[in-house]
Structures are given as structure tokens and as C-alpha cells.
Amino acid sequence: MIVPIYLENNTAIKYNVTIDTLPKLTYNRKVAIVTNTTVSALHLETLKSKINADELFVVTVEDGEEFKNLATVESILNQLFEHKLDRKSLLIALGGGVIGDMTGFTASLYQRGIGFVQVPTTLLSQVDASVGGKTGVNNSYGKNLIGAFYQPEAVFIDTEFLKTLPKREFAAGIAEIVKMAVMFDKAYFDFLMEADFRKKAVLEKVIQRSVELKAEVVNLDEKESGIRAVLNYGHTFGHVVENETNYKTYLHGEAVAIGIMMVNALAVELKMMTQIEMNLVTKFLEKHDLPTKYEIKEVDAFYDKFFLDKKAANNKLKFILPQGIGGHMIRDDISKDVLKKVLKAF
Ligand SMILES: NC(=O)c1ccc[n+]([C@@H]2O[C@H](COP(=O)([O-])OP(=O)(O)OC[C@H]3O[C@@H](n4cnc5c(N)ncnc54)[C@H](O)[C@@H]3O)[C@@H](O)[C@H]2O)c1
Ligand SMILES: [Zn+2]
Incomplete structure (x- = not known):
């Protein structure tokens, strides 16, 4: 194909x-x-x-x-x-x-x-x-x-x-796949929930859909001035996790899985995602042995690290949030208090 x-x-x-x-x-x-x-x-x-x-x-x-x-x-x-x-x-x-x-x-x-x-x-x-x-x-x-x-x-x-490919590396790729589905395509997410990745035809179909979605986004916005940023779902939090653990504890995809969990918790707090929807994503990540928990030792220090991201333009934090499963919204109006509350509860 x-x-x-x-x-x-x-x-x-x-x-x-x-x-x-x-x-x-x-x-x-x-x-x-x-x-x-x-x-x-x-x-x-x-x-x-x-x-x-x-x-x-x-x-x-x-x-x-x-x-x-x-x-x-x-x-x-x-x-x-x-x-x-x-x-x-x-x-x-x-x-x-x-x-x-x-x-x-x-x-x-x-x-x-x-x-x-x-x-x-x-x-x-x-x-x-x-x-x-x-x-x-x-x-x-x-x-x-x-x-x-x-x-x-x-x-x-x-x-x-x-x-x-080692199993862990394979799972790290799955985190980027579910990212595409949660942001853009509910039917694809439903398919992923049932998909047996060991079957060649299924795997090819999964890769094809991910590439199609990425292609659509890149076609619209090659230089990331708008919608391409949606591909960073889970990454704002994930980058902090990678940074805090000196890029040693987690593979990038694993940190993204944790980041997805955190931003989903934020979305639930903001009523952009239901708890049931969040649980479905969690179940999928767990099924593929991706980490879903992370101990934040210092919420303040974690929060400050958001500003290290090159995407924190003029010190405004931008979050790529899920809108249910299959939808997304980019928001830069999330208050420090709400963020810290979600981080504390995580
Ligand atoms: N350009 C982009 O749009 C984009 C998007 C996402 C990530 N990235 C970049 O991609 C990098 C991460 O990529 P990755 O996860 O592929 O990591 P990687 O390239 O480090 O590969 C992971 C490990 O698997 C090994 N490996 C590769 N193929 C193998 C195979 N078939 N069998 C056994 N071992 C194999 C590699 O040697 C390496 O040890 C990061 O640097 C990230 O910044 C770029
Ligand atoms: Zn990534």
C-alpha cells in the first residue's frame, strides 16, 4: 500500500x-x-x-x-x-x-x-x-x-x-500510534483496542493509518505553525518526565505514555474528556506494557520544567488536549493552579 x-x-x-x-x-x-x-x-x-x-x-x-x-x-x-x-x-x-x-x-x-x-x-x-x-x-x-x-x-x-526489535522499543512506538488515534480518529482508536499487533496484516494497517494521519497533518502544516503541534499530545508532560529522569529511565515513547496519562487527567479536570474515556486509553497503554504511573517528587520543580520546552513560546504554556477520544484542542489558558492541582493528584 x-x-x-x-x-x-x-x-x-x-x-x-x-x-x-x-x-x-x-x-x-x-x-x-x-x-x-x-x-x-x-x-x-x-x-x-x-x-x-x-x-x-x-x-x-x-x-x-x-x-x-x-x-x-x-x-x-x-x-x-x-x-x-x-x-x-x-x-x-x-x-x-x-x-x-x-x-x-x-x-x-x-x-x-x-x-x-x-x-x-x-x-x-x-x-x-x-x-x-x-x-x-x-x-x-x-x-x-x-x-x-x-x-x-x-x-x-x-x-x-x-x-x-526489542519488546520495549516496539511498545514505545505504540505510544505514538495511540497518540494519533486519540487526537484524530475515534474509529481508529476502537480498532486499536482490538488489534493484534503480532499479525502482519493488522500491523501494516495500523502503520498505514498512522502514516495517513501524520501525512494529513503535515500536508496542512509542514513547518508546525498550527495543527502539526497536535502531534505533541502527551509530549509536554513527557518531555519533563524525560528531563527529570535524565533521559535514562524511560524510552521516549514510554515517557510519552506517562505524558498522555497526565494530560488526560488535565482534560478530565477541564471536563474535556470523561473518566470513562480516560480509562479506555489507560487500559490500552497498560495492555501494551507502557508505563502509566510516575511519582512526581516536587510539583513546583515539575511545573517549572514546562518552560524548558522550546514550544513554550513567550512563556505561555501551550497544551495539546484531547477532546474526548478522536478530537483535540490547543489551549494556552490553563491556570497554574489547575495544573498544579492535577500534578499533585497524579
Ligand atoms: N523527525 C520526526 O518527526 C521525529 C518524530 C519522532 C521522533 N523522532 C526522533 O526519533 C528518535 C527516536 O527514534 P527511535 O525510537 O526509532 O530510536 P532509535 O533510532 O534510537 O532506535 C531505538 C533502538 O533500536 C535499535 N534498532 C533500530 N532498528 C532495530 C531493529 N529492526 N531491530 C533491533 N534493534 C533496532 C536502534 O539501534 C536503537 O538502539 C529520537 O531522536 C526522536 O527525536 C523524530
Ligand atoms: Zn514523540
Whole structure:
């Protein structure tokens, strides 16, 4: 199945997201695969066997979010220069969101921009990170603060890659999936509640719907001046949880699950979601072994950390709230008292 991405004016297809067995790929250009040590050991040979290119070589970087930085980008760039890539050359990202974000950003920089293709290998990157053209790296000031909006030429999603993914990583992807459903699509949420993710056809359908929803949002608002922010449901609270635990205790998706719980509690307090609806979301997260509880030691300190988020524009806190299941609202009028009350009760 193919999900076309149009972007902004809906007149011309920019690129396709193909959800299927990885096809044979022929390129009359130089191709560099960018991957990491973990993924290369598992899946590089499969990818290489599918590619027919003028010249093909591989750049392998260390595995981990801590290597998602400018130093790694520079080392990739150096290897591209060593191999004399030209303006027509292509990068292929083979890996999770870290590799995808970094490869896309490197592609945007090499000789002012060359093409790149995403072959995402984690559930999170298949349903979220590989689509939409946000690329970049972290620095000491925060996550993803350096980067570019730079769209891939194509995205190839093959669920076979997920067979080697650790269970926790798989669940982390599910948190981003339920995010899409709660924000945009009640019928999809109902489907997810019953879905058996172990079945290939079900998994492909789930990925397809997530990509479609993300595509719709990105088409309307590529640069996140409006509705794209809705994809940050659960993230405002989740980022604080990640920050408080030094990015060590929880995977990003796990922190998002906790964040979803917190913002749902806020929505219940604001009468935007019923307790019954909240319980359904909780049940889904629990079913997939995602964390739903978090001990807030210091409510004041937790609250102050909201302002570290780069999205806290002119010190106004913006919350992406669910409106029941399948609806959303962005609000910047939530009082400190209400927030602290919800945090205390959590
Ligand atoms: N660009 C976007 O729109 C966007 C959206 C969401 C997240 N992100 C970014 O994505 C990153 C998180 O992505 P992620 O969750 O994929 O993390 P990740 O890329 O770190 O991958 C998680 C782990 O799984 C390993 N792995 C990858 N594929 C595997 C496979 N098939 N089998 C076994 N192990 C495998 C990786 O080597 C890594 O150790 C973050 O840096 C985040 O900022 C970007
Ligand atoms: Zn996320």
C-alpha cells in the first residue's frame, strides 16, 4: 500500500510512503547507506541485496541518542566527501528515528542538499519519525534544537525489520500510534483496542493509518505553525518526565505514555474528556506494557520544567488536549493552579 505525501498545496505528489516488502531499488547514482552498528549487524545485508546503484557504500555510526549530534553529522559528511558523492548522489537511512533524523539533516547539508530515502526499522520511526521531513540533531541546550525541514524522496516501510526489535522499543512506538488515534480518529482508536499487533496484516494497517494521519497533518502544516503541534499530545508532560529522569529511565515513547496519562487527567479536570474515556486509553497503554504511573517528587520543580520546552513560546504554556477520544484542542489558558492541582493528584 502507498500513502502519497503532497505538502501544503495538495497539487503535486512530493513522495510516496510504501508499506510493503522492501522492493528492489535501482539508482543510476552513487548511494551511501547510513546506519548504526546494531542495525547494520541485523539488516544491512538485506538492504544491500535490494539495491542496484552506480556505486554503493556504507557509513556506520555508533548506536544511541547520545551520538545524535553535530560531531556525528560531521563525521558522516567527511565520509561522503571521501567517497566523492556529488549533487546527484543519494543517502539511504537504515535505522530508527535517530538515524533517520541525522541522515536527513546530513543530506540537507551536503553540497547544499542531496536526496535521501528513509528505510525505518523501528515501529516509532515507521509510524512517525520517517514521515514529515523534520530532521536534526541534539546539542547541550536540548533535543532536536538544530535541524532543518527536509523531505525524503521516498519512504519504504517493511514490517519484517521489526521482528528483531526489542519488546520495549516496539511498545514505545505504540505510544505514538495511540497518540494519533486519540487526537484524530475515534474509529481508529476502537480498532486499536482490538488489534493484534503480532499479525502482519493488522500491523501494516495500523502503520498505514498512522502514516495517513501524520501525512494529513503535515500536508496542512509542514513547518508546525498550527495543527502539526497536535502531534505533541502527551509530549509536554513527557518531555519533563524525560528531563527529570535524565533521559535514562524511560524510552521516549514510554515517557510519552506517562505524558498522555497526565494530560488526560488535565482534560478530565477541564471536563474535556470523561473518566470513562480516560480509562479506555489507560487500559490500552497498560495492555501494551507502557508505563502509566510516575511519582512526581516536587510539583513546583515539575511545573517549572514546562518552560524548558522550546514550544513554550513567550512563556505561555501551550497544551495539546484531547477532546474526548478522536478530537483535540490547543489551549494556552490553563491556570497554574489547575495544573498544579492535577500534578499533585497524579
Ligand atoms: N523527525 C520526526 O518527526 C521525529 C518524530 C519522532 C521522533 N523522532 C526522533 O526519533 C528518535 C527516536 O527514534 P527511535 O525510537 O526509532 O530510536 P532509535 O533510532 O534510537 O532506535 C531505538 C533502538 O533500536 C535499535 N534498532 C533500530 N532498528 C532495530 C531493529 N529492526 N531491530 C533491533 N534493534 C533496532 C536502534 O539501534 C536503537 O538502539 C529520537 O531522536 C526522536 O527525536 C523524530
Ligand atoms: Zn514523540
